[in-house]
Amino acid sequence: MATQTASPLQPGDVVGRYQVEAFVAEGGMGRVYRGWDGSLERHVALKTIRADHASQRAALSRFQREAQILAKLDHAGICHVYDWLDHHGTLVMAMEWVEGTPLSKLLEQGPLPLPKALRLLREVALALAAAHAKGVIHRDLKPSNILITPEGSAKLLDFGLAKDFEVAGPGDRGDTWPAPPGEEGTTATCPGSDEPLTQPGTVMGTRGFIAPELLLGESATAATDLYALGVVASLALAGDPPPGTERTPVPWTRRVLKWRSGSGPHPHGHAAGPHALRNLVDRLLCLDPSARPTAQEVVEALDQIQAPTSPVWWAAAAAAVTLALTGLGTWAYGRGVIPEFSASRQARLVVAPVRNLTPDPGRTPEAEITTTDLLEHILRSFPQVKVVQDRDPGDDRPRAAAMAATAGDEAALIRRLVARTGADLVMLGELAPVPGSGAPVLRLRLVDREGRLRASRESAAATPDYEPNLAVPSVLKELNRTLSPLGRSPEFPAMPPKEALEAYGTGLDLLRHGDRMRALPFLERAALLAPRFAPGVRVYGSVLYSRGDAKALPTLMWAVATARESRDRYSEAEGLIGLALLARRTDRKSDEEVPLLEQALELGRATRDTDLQAKILNELGTHWIHKEDWTAAERSLTPALEMVTATGNRGLRTDILVNLGNRAKYLGRTQEARGFYQDALADAGVAESPLYTALTQNNLAILDLEEGRPGPAEKTFLEVLRLRRDLGDAEGECRTLLLLGIAAHMKGDFDQAAARYDAVLEEARKHDFLLIQGRALYRLGDLLRARGRLPAATIRLMEASALLAKKGTAQNRAEALAALAECKARQRDLAEAERLLDEARGLAGDRPQIWRARAWVLHLRGRDKEALDALASALASPRSEDSEHHEEVLSLVSSWRKRS
Template sequence: MIGSTISHYKILEKLGEGGMGVVYKAQDTELDRTVALKFLPHYLTSDVTEKERFYHEARAASALNHPNITTIHEIKEHQNQLFLVMEFVEGKTLKKLIEQEPPSIKKVLDIAIQVCDGLATAHEKGIIHRDIKSDNIMLTPKGQVKIMDFGLAKVKGATKLTKAGSTLGTAAYMSPEQAQGEEVDHRSDIFSFGVVLYELLTTKLPFRGEHQAALMYSLINEEPHPIARFNEKITTELERFVSKALAKDRDDRYQHVDDLLADLRRERKNLEYAKTAHISTVQAPLAIPKKTGKKFLKYGIPATVAVLGLLLYVILNPFKVEVSTEKTVAAQKNSLAVMYFENIPDPDDKEHTGEMLTNLLITALSQARDLEVISRERLHDIQQELGLADAKRISSDRATEVAKKAGVEMMLMGSILQTQPKLAVTTRLIDVNSGRILQSQRLTGFGQDQIFAMVDSLALLVRSTLNIPTATAAETRSVAEVTTKSPEAYRSYVQGIDLLSKMLSADAKSPLERAIELDPDFAMAHFALARVAERVNDNETARKEIELAERLSARVTEREQLQILAFKYRLESNPRKSAETLEKLVDHYPHEQQAYVDLSISYSMLGEDEKAVQTCRRGLQRDPTMKLLWNMLAYRSAGLNRRQEALQAIDEYLKLAPGEPNPYDTKGDVYYAFRELDSARYWYQRAVAFRANFGSAQKLCYDALLRGDYAAAEKYRQEFGATADPVQKAFAEMDAAASMLVFRGQLPRAYQQLRSLLISHEAQNLQFNAFGDLVMLTVLAYELHDYPAMLDHANAASRIAHNDPDDPIYARDLVAWALAKNGNVRSAHQLLDEMRREITEEFPGLKSPVYYAAGLVAFEEGKYDEAARSFKNVRQLVWPMSDPDLHTAVSFLKIGDRDQAVEQLRRLTTTYFIGNVPLSLLFLPVPAYWPISTIKAHYWLGVAYEEQGKKDEAIKEYEKFLEIWRDADFESAELIDAKTRLKKLKGLALQ
């Protein structure tokens, strides 16, 4: 074939031949580019079913667009033979690389990271390679990896391969399930790549046999030799990665290639660190700033007196403090990181003693204005980035790496030598740059109930060593005074804040309540519980707890006082004051992570969206390990229609927290915002793999409803409701009626179930859920034309909300809509005027719901021009990518603006409620109108298409609408009209 031309491809040379065909290098004469042509075996065209299967798989593969996957340009047929037109890749296969020049560990990791990156993209699209081997992966001269032969991929859910097809691929690289002819999924690719990784590291295959049967036996039954036997440079971690990838049982393997990718990236970073750590350096001694006599009197004498006082104290008490220190040294920047205290007798720190000591020391030392102590949250995020998130013991070298990333001059490391009958602790204060130990201490004789006294002693010794002035009494208060006098209360508190940091809000509630039960005056426990309550939408509890925290705030540090005050303003819907307080907080404490998150939220509430994004960037510039800020930045970027920025932000979050469900959920939300629903579903499923009742389960329920998969929807609803949290459980109960029944058009049944749920939720004092029940009842009464009941429910919802002094709207927008629908337009306008007068600089968030309510009232009056103007005002105030709205779309249609109407309606047909501020419209009654609005969008889209003369499109939408509500137990105007219109259109189509 050399020299011949097929279609517009001139064959230049033969590149290779294998079991799945012959590959040629060719010139594309139309586009003037070099390509590769792969001619497939003849049996693919002789068998119609096999040919169709191949086309199906190849088309799916051709849609992949990733720098580490060979691009398939097109699929063609020549003289009854199929061939693929692919990107031409210069370089060598990994098989050739291994034979010619076995790669270094660094190069193996670089290659592996790229392969995993490519596979992750394919798996996200539901595509499995099924033939991963070193012959199918190319490496270019520039070091870029290219995975080849995705044209032979199998799409998940497609027909099972035939017996002949089941043995595709080289046997030595097959997964055990593939070798046994079983159905395979993406985990088969992970196993095959584990074989490649083993081969790269050892130049040998893990499973071998003299013939096919022997090889199959080895692959299914035998364990490979440890890779360290063949390569002494292999780390324990790398050996673990390969072993996990090669697990016989697919459930014991990495469940997603992203997880393997995260491990490989961490190992790559560790390798870089190990390389730099062995470079010898000569570090000058830390300079002691010259002091005037006056300054010495001011700072030096009090510190010296304090140390003498402490020594006299411990001599006269049954404690033992041994101090070994260099000459007193002043830190150049007075910045310190307190590393996690290793608990030697309890390595897993099950009693949280190490965690308590660490957190208490941070609190105690943070009282000094002249010392910046890095927060535990920030250090945790840095450790997570370095693969040390859950490490209870960190070596000095790794601790130094953490401290350098935190940008501090000093670090304090400690070990708990014993906990019974008395505590025994050693600590070392280390200069980060030189590695010099400035002070070492051993404290013994403190009982478990004297942990606060031990921390006070440690803190005072550290401050004296660093020459930190103790100018005010506030800065020398006992740590028990600024936290709690109960060690058990503090133990419960650290459990709670740890769970809260992992977004496990419902789980955090119990230990925090236990902490408050043990010490009702524990201010920061009240503050943490307020945060938990806000996250689970229990605003009543949030307000009660923040009031208690503020009342007790005189005893906490300045940093904590500002945190409490800012959060209180936010709960009071006063974002301006909240923003001002938070600006002060980040000015005084620039590394305070949560402050940037809350400040971004405040600016969002003020409608200053760009400022909200820039606040995230400010915080990340200070510290790129702030995972909450990456999360926030992802949402805000998505809300501003910046897809690439949003995905980049969430990928950074994933690198920091690969073992937590929230980043996967956020990535699903980002894809949802851009209506890439398959990708959204994939990431939500990744999130619930960590925790079945995570919030993603509710979104998967809604997604399944959109697809008409009611069984899957019910499964996810039940999983979401399988929780001890009564608020979340109540939401799942509400979904049984408000989502499951409504989606099937069974509105009367849903209405009756919600009335029963309302009684139950009120009896349990679940006011937030009762409020939600009433809003949904208002919407259902509207749809069922029971307008007096609609007004009754709206008023009842307003009464619940009116009990909340911090809610400036208290459902009056819902009441105005109900009044208008009942013909009481005058009262509706009076209520709107009342709300308009309350819009101030302090409460700008009132604008959107008031404009929206005005639009609804005008809509019910039939004043569609006025309604459209109000709804346009709303769109200017919300995030550009906020969800569409049915009343807005219908208003546009009524005034003849069909293009805008169609744009909103088309997007609405793929909308479900995710409850996120940048992406969802949260003012009433919009959240409760899902899924009615999504279903009715098909009807109105049919009307719009019909008006545009697009009959086929109109028929399709009417049929979809009638299909979804085929089991409807009520008759609406839209159902009647859709049937009439469809009959007429089909009659015209037949003429």
């Protein structure tokens, strides 16, 4: 460790939201401290620039650019940047805290075991591939910049010399930094240069790891990092001391050059490993940068090196050995209970809600909800299976009750699950009492789509107290041995404490009964008690999002960070989807949600989870529909539909069909839209999803409204209302009542419409649904406006505008402002009306409500021809969703035309 100079930070200092705990290390450029993030309850690394470099402009630029580069590199193998702060004039970078040992320390003990070396090289190559894909080269790859975590994973550190391929930052070739002991900084300059080492022309990097082309004055490229990876590979395989140490008799670069010229031995001697691995290292050390493999090619080559010998050969060998030892039965067992599935062809597995068969009903949330969620969470780490998500918020309890009612006919239950999810395997479970004992036992059975039992395992509690955090991992470890008795056990995720799971189960139980207000404190407690349990944090964030709570953003970011740290790619993707939806709600004109969804899509592709990919493509389709980019919407929705049609996931297929119907409706293709909605309704029936049934019926009824048939629409909305109430979906019930109010408005029954809007307002206030309160106030104000009661309408619409400015979408706010503008115009305040219309147009462009209000302003200014043109525009948009005002606009057209 370098000698510590005067420190800009001291233990106990508070930097932003971080508290400094201790000085950790000092390198050539910066100093690192351990800090504590009190908000997210995690350690962070706080990096500052050294005092002796703090006055150098190039040093400051390089330090800031390191933060910028790391912030855009989003990969598990690269240290993440969380924040960038100014602490009393000292620049501080808050980064991921990574426990581990530098590779340079491990190499001091000799070569790494071959499996460990292969894993290390593959993970470093993956990290480099991610960096190169974002246009970033590291330029200083060496063992001291590679940290090996206690779990054996590699983490790439120190991008202080990194740069973009196309962007050269200040000082890219101007300053050097002292290297760590044993890894000397370069002293090479471009040929012919007599300038001092700190002048332009200096080669950046560490001696021994610098690619030959840099010594010839060429610019650094991605191939530069690959050469350094070749040096690291040689050291890891042969166990040589790092270049530049006193124990190295001949400098590494000279040894490589001698070997390439044919006058010296191979630089990594007789390192262990297959011939293909030696060839790969030779290619990495090639003098010609164009002949070196890319980082992704290195990953693929290492995968081939680690791939088992032909499956046919292994099957024959396994059969011979096991038959000789224990006979055919043991051989069959050795193949596992699902030999037709493997990591290359995963079985689609659906987990049925676990049933509580103990006499204690108080265990139901833990048994039926928490245990089911934990089973899904851990099973996602099993290489042989792909978990199919069959449950939706607000839909679980009725479905679980239906399952319990038909549990006697297990074959029928399995057929229904397979039909709606396309599953290959079904996991059934129950928490049952042990005869003669108060202790419960968790029993699991795995059956295939034909109902044949493939495996069964159980885990009995040692005490009468059921602890899902102990029971679920225990029984799944036993099940994994059955699934793959000769395979390596997957690394199970860490389990939350029992208290956290109790709060989580209670919160979800309340949430799935539609009681978000009572659920929220339980979910918050669960997240605080288990801050590293990504599913719990994500659910808490999603409930905050649904309530329009400002804490949704930091909580969903917390969920994504936690999932990333624990390598829970499914929860990370779900968290990114949540952030994208939040961005959509905040500003529908922005494209901010697209990069978030694309990141999630990359995770879905990495895990080969087609259902997850289809879900994300569906959300991208929704985004492009809101942007009215119909071609982009089709590009997202069509492959999503193909994916779920192939897998048989009827619930997700329903959602995608509804979006395709929406696209057709907004394009004015009403019959095509109706066809999509009817197909969706049929799939919702197969999926046995009251939630999707309500959604599709709702869209069909809206079509009836827009086609001027309020009577049939009202009848369908009443059926949707019944489904929402059965689900305990209070928010859905409010939204349906709003639509029933619109139907009454269209029928001319203003009193019934007002009564329904008042009922919505009361219910929304009871549940603190601020967005729905704003929508109900807008509807009440609009009804008063239509009846000519302008002062009363103005009051309601001002209340609505204030609420929607806080919680509503841009479209919601624009509609309320347009109605308010019309009231102001008709009360002869034309200047204020114009101001409100400008604000509305800035939020949502020209919409029917805005055209109608503008028509009133033009009419009252005596410009009737322009006013009639505005009314024509209000009627023309196929995306109007303004059917309740259609007759009103036609009446105005007739009246004003006569006057003209």
